[in-house]
Amino acid sequence: MVLTSSDPEPFNAPIADTLNQLWHPVVQQNGCVFKPVEHFEVAMLNLIFHPNINSTSIMRADVLxxxxxxxPKDVAISYEDYETKEKEICCEIEKLGILLRSNRVEGVRIKRRIIxxxxPRNQDKDLPMRQSCLLLSGGAGSSSILFLPHGIESPESTPYYHPAVSGILLHYTSTRAHNDANTLQLFYRLFSPSPETVALPNRLERTALRLLATAYKHSLGVMNGYQKRVQHDVVIDKVSFQDTYVSLKRRYARDLVSRWVESTDPKKHVFEDLAIAAFLMELWDARYTEKGCAKNNISFVDIGCGNGVLVYILIMEGYTGYGFDARRRKTWEIFPDLVQDCLREEVLVPYLCLDTDMETGNKGLIFHDGKFPxxxxxxxxxxxxxxxxxxxLGQPFMVIPCCSHALSGAKYRYRTSIELRLESAPRHNQQKLSTYGALVEHVAKTAHDVGWVVEREMLRIPSTRNAAIIGVERRSGDDMGRIWTAEDIIRREGGAAGFSDRVVALTSKKPRSH
Ligand SMILES: C[S@@+](CC[C@H](N)C(=O)[O-])C[C@H]1O[C@@H](n2cnc3c(N)ncnc32)[C@H](O)[C@@H]1O
Incomplete structure (x- = not known):
């Protein structure tokens, strides 16, 4: 798609409304065929509800x-505020009617109002901003979305994540004549209006191009029946997760990053573990605390806890538990004694595989047999x-798979074809899988077969290995099917010989950069 900056005529001359407010046309895309016009509207509503699609600086939008x-009385802002806003909006609409009429669109009507x-993602840098979003129908085949920020009077008071303008209009017109005449246009209302064509700052122009390109792409996507490949926020509501994540980030991120003693990238690890902690806290809240289980009665074990950051956050947040790893990490020393007491150098050799040989001897190591309360x-x-x-291991769990290993501990590629998938596997996992996808499906199937109701979440963490498989509830009722024992599964997988030797050998290797 080629997006052109405004064509000389008639597009780039500002259009004045009755109150002498000027709307500057900025970019236009010709040849848009979103038929019917609802494709444009559905796409735009999705962008209104998910402004993070347009900017990585935005975390989400709360609809008031x-x-x-x-x-109108349900509005989450005060009613007076709303009334004032309504008056302003009506005034805007009046102006807009004129604007659209000047573009030869008759009969503008408000179809939907959203506040x-x-x-923003970083609330220390920018404040939240309220905005009215109006879906306007301009007669057959035309539609517009008007964005009006509340309480923003100047470029200086505009948050970074929003273009420094007092209004944005995206206007779609289709005609029956020929496709080229179907246009998507973006107008800005500037803080310092000028009757002349003004040269916009680069950033404003780039943002306009991006907004228009996204509106175009998403409208086409809706028209072509695009479905999101990956569904997020299936197990835990996005807003609760994000609020907890932001709160944890504020309290722990800077300190952890500044005191990082590993050679690994602190930002990646810290933000990843903060997000996983936020997810677990929300999961536990929904599954345990809301059902009357006190927070400090929730007991966790982080197996293979590496740098221990996740354990640190959970302990500091009042949960009971500990982490262990075959290899102690330097980071453990930066934590308070209370947390250091919850980090152990131990090697897990599940009791289920103790019948396989353990040739290495114990080398003074401490073993955990995988039996938990x-x-x-x-x-x-x-x-x-x-x-x-x-x-x-018979206990509720969350596994976030990464590298692919068999029960023997050896590196292993699970079969990537579809026949072993669970029926509940996401649609995109019903095709041939990547090695990683096959590992995730294998873990899900194992969990299902030993009797767990398998839940899945694509975690919002800075890692491509972000699939979580969760087992909290046991299968029951109609969903009984066959329940395998862990021993059955181990036999089905060809045994676990070599696991203990392999994990004992880990203890004398340097940890990888995880
Ligand atoms: C890729 S690292 C991940 C560490 C940490 N969970 C994280 O995400 O940063 C895997 C960890 O599992 C540990 N591990 C693997 N097998 C283990 C076993 N049998 N017992 C204890 N730790 C083990 C390794 O020592 C390593 O630290």
């Missing part, structure tokens, strides 16, 4: 009012050799 479901609050929540975050074992 939506005329399709709320009455959203845009929440009933109800202990097991965490396996990128825990390599342990990944396929965790669903077999």
């Amino acid at each position: 009012y939506d005329s399709s479901i709320d009455s 959203r609050e845009i929440i 009933e109800g202990t929540f097991l965490i396996g975050n990128h825990s390599d050799e342990l990944t396929p074992w965790i669903p077999l």
Whole structure:
């Protein structure tokens, strides 16, 4: 797609409305065929609800009012504020009617009003901003979206994540004549209006191009029946997760990054573990605390805990538990004694594979047999050799697979064809899989077969290895099917010989950069 900056005539001359407010046409895309026009509207509504698609600086939008479901009184801002806003909006509409009429579009009508609050990712840098978003129907085949920020009076008071303008209009017109005449146009209302064509700052122009390109791409996507490949926020609501994540980030990120003693990238590790902690806290809240289990009665074990950051956050947040790893890490020393007491250098050799030979002797190592008190929540975050074992240990768990290993601890590629998939596998996993996809499906199938109701989440973490497989509930009722024992599974997988030797050997190797 080629996006052109405004064509000389008639597009680039500002259009004045009755109140002498000027709307500057900035970019236009010709040849848009979103038929019917609802394709454009569905795509734009999705972008209104998910402004993070347009900017990585934006975390989300909270909808304060939506005329399709709320009455004006339901609005989450004060009613007076809303009334004032309504007056302003009506005034804007009047102006807009004139604007659209000047583009030869008759009969503008408001189809839907939404007030959203845009929440930036870094709230120390930028404040949230409220904005009215109006879906306007301009007669057959035309539609517009008008964005009006609330309480922003100048470029200086505009948050970084929003273009420094007092209004944005995206206007789609289609005609029956020929496709080239179907246009998508973007107008800005500037803070310092000029009757002349003005040269916009580069950043404003680039943003306009991006907004228009996204609107175009998403409208085409809706028209072509695009479906999101990856579904997020299936297990835990996005807003609760994000609020907890932001709160943890504020309290722990800077300190952890500044005191990092490993040679690994602190930002990647810290933000990843903060996000996993936020997810677990919300998961536990939904599954345990809301059902009356006190927070400090939730007991966790992070198996293969590496640098221990996840354990640190969870302990500091008042949960009970510990982490262990075959190899102690330098980071453990930066944590308070309370946390250091919860980090152990131990090697897990599950009791289920103790019948295989253990030739290496114990070399003074401390072993864990994989028997945990009933109800202990097991965490396996990128825990390599342990990944396929965790669903077999009989306790609720969350596994985030990473490198692919067999029960023997050897590196292993699971079959990438579809026949071993669970019916519940996401649609994109019903095709031939990557090695990683096959590992994730293998863990899910193992968990299912030993009787867990398998839940899946694509975690919002800075890693491509972000699939979480969760088992909290046991299968029951209609969903019984065959339940395998862990021993059955081990036999089905060809045994676990060599596991103990392999993991003992780990203790004399330098940890990889995880
Ligand atoms: C890829 S690292 C991940 C560490 C950490 N969970 C993270 O995400 O940063 C895998 C860890 O699992 C540990 N590990 C593997 N097998 C183990 C076993 N049998 N017992 C204890 N730790 C083990 C390794 O020592 C390593 O630190």
